Amino acid sequence: MGTADGDSTAVGARKRAARPRQGASMADVARIAGVSSQTVSRVSNGFPGVNEETRRQVLAAMRELGYRPNSAARALRRGEFRTLGVITFSLSTMGNIRTLEAIATSAAQHGYAVTLLPVAVPTQDEVNGAFSRLGELAVDAVIVIMEIHLLDAATVSLPPGVQVVVADSDAGDRYTVVDTDQAGGARDAVRHLLDLGHDTVWHLAGPEDSFAAQRRANAWRSTLAEAGAVPPPLVRGDWSAESGYRAGLRLAEQQDCTAVFAANDQMALGLLRALHERGRKVPDDVSVIGFDDIPESASFLPPLTTIHQDFAEVGRLCVEGVIGKMRQDGTAHGTTLVPTRLVQRRSTAPRPERRGGQDLSDSSVVGPEGGLQPPPVVER
Amino acid sequence: MGTADGDSTAVGARKRAARPRQGASMADVARIAGVSSQTVSRVSNGFPGVNEETRRQVLAAMRELGYRPNSAARALRRGEFRTLGVITFSLSTMGNIRTLEAIATSAAQHGYAVTLLPVAVPTQDEVNGAFSRLGELAVDAVIVIMEIHLLDAATVSLPPGVQVVVADSDAGDRYTVVDTDQAGGARDAVRHLLDLGHDTVWHLAGPEDSFAAQRRANAWRSTLAEAGAVPPPLVRGDWSAESGYRAGLRLAEQQDCTAVFAANDQMALGLLRALHERGRKVPDDVSVIGFDDIPESASFLPPLTTIHQDFAEVGRLCVEGVIGKMRQDGTAHGTTLVPTRLVQRRSTAPRPERRGGQDLSDSSVVGPEGGLQPPPVVER
DNA sequence: GCTCGTAATGTTTACGTAAACATGCGCTGG
DNA sequence: CCAGCGCATGTTTACGTAAACATTACGAGC
Structure with missing residues (x-):
């Protein structure tokens, strides 16, 4: 009789399966x-x-x-979940990933768990969807890793009492923002090339709708202006190595182009390939500098001089910021900038003309010492 | 009197800050x-x-x-959190990240949230720590993305009723495992090079303690044996581009080395750089094939022929597997393998001797058509 | 006209925890 | 010698939800 009634047995089994965890x-x-x-x-x-x-x-x-x-009972009783939500676009860029990792590590140190809220495609609908799901989610605070303009237009209001910190973005008066010092890094990159004697610096920019790309491009333009250099037309990419390659094919035609600042390392990679294919030697004919310092960039051909971003620090500051805001009902919004640093490898060199017509392969000239204000890291 | 007592006012304020979220x-x-x-x-x-x-x-x-x-009350009442925990080593490898992303997306589709449990360093202590933290965590099931041997030795038992699925690993009899078909992919890579006429294939392997590296190396060895080729000494790297570079400097000395199978794309990148620096042309003198198909590999110099891994599928299967196990108290352990596919780009070519002494740069010979069983993807 | 079934809604209770308050006990000091 | 204090521990209660059970109301069937 015990096992006779198939239906009730099935129900019993389901119940047992659903609740033995306690x-x-x-x-x-x-x-x-x-x-x-x-x-x-x-x-x-x-x-x-x-x-x-x-x-x-x-x-x-x-x-x-x-x-x-039982963390559910605990959360119910205490009124807090000890969990941080992280909203991010598909983890496509290295920067987001490293930031996320730092957030997770730092959160764990503070006794907080991290819940991921992936947004598949960066459309307004998706973002709204993520925010409304957030309402039912067991999170005390939210860290948003994305370009803010989508956030601005988000129609869904956050649950009351949930603090927000935005990483990698802009608009510090509306939210608390932690970001890399994009402008400072771009300025250092351009100055580095100018200091090497290049007349001007071309810029392979990121996509138009990216704030980070905008700020790097703006800093590029203003640094050239400060130095009295003529800004060449801006070349647009989409962050991908492939787009860097396509741009590079065009840049290789410009005989007066001796120095390029790529807005990220992936595009710099594609650029290097295009220049190589077209017989333009790096750094002898053209100097290339990147941005991000992804691990692979030290193994590019040649090893890439680039601007190092401290994503770990960005993540850490996000967590501490958001926890701080929770502790003391913080309402002050502001922007915290994390400094970058120039990592000098072998893709940049003095302007070709200066080094004379002979193909002097004196390698000591490759690493120029003078002219740089902040002591750059050489190799690593 | 109401505001007279400073202390009690402070307490009141703290309370208000701590509990307005409800x-x-x-x-x-x-x-x-x-x-x-x-x-x-x-x-x-x-x-x-x-x-x-x-x-x-x-x-x-x-x-x-x-x-x-209130999700806490709901979880308490229902006895389930609708949350999946993901334990992973620092998100250093592209594969882990892509898998994680797919897990998060797939989990969201099933109405589950994803909580991240980062393990800073892959030591036994850290893993044990993660597992014991897990006990207090609001998770119904766990997906582990890591080499299993650390898991085997984990002294902390999982909370009862928490199902586990392991990605990217081995030991299917102990846990439910979802993994890329490492052996199949490695076999395809080696066969591809043998079919191009190379006498044998060198292998730049991953670290000894990695199961994935072991399985790729084993498949390499057995595929050579099947073909009657003599296996050269195995060269060991640590997954990093830098280690690939160091290994490449040594391989460049081996004049009889015409084909190398690198266990991942990063090491292949370093390898390409070393070969280039030592004047060994790829693919004219040496063919190189990678593993993973990271986005950048299409922009290497030359674009890298590699084995594509479908991380998204791995992630998806992990989620469905673990949810399936929860639904019907699944205890059967097994391994699900996700197939790879060969992506043919420009870093592999027929064996030099076959192409005669003259430096014929006929590009049509670069993409060999014959001899491959599964139709490979050419470029992309 | 009464019972019975069903749909719509209300009431009670328990989930596991932790704050708030209560109890008991031993020791100190006047 | 006992008021009173402080420590160790126990009891009550509430957190927000949802299952289980209870109660209406209304119409169909006899």
């Missing part, structure tokens, strides 16, 4: 240890006022039963 | 809508048995109050 509760531990559940709670949370002997008994009972605090 | 509860909605909270619950969960008119009123009240279900 192992022991505080009450169970309390019973074994011969104390009240409140004492178990005190031990569990490391509160004072528990006799050492009692504490040992409770801990023993916990071990025996394999007790794990 | 907006409206079901009871609040119920009061506004003039129904019981149970009816609100029914509407909230889309259950039947609610009059259409009543439902509209409740929904209106929800909107008015900005009601959001």
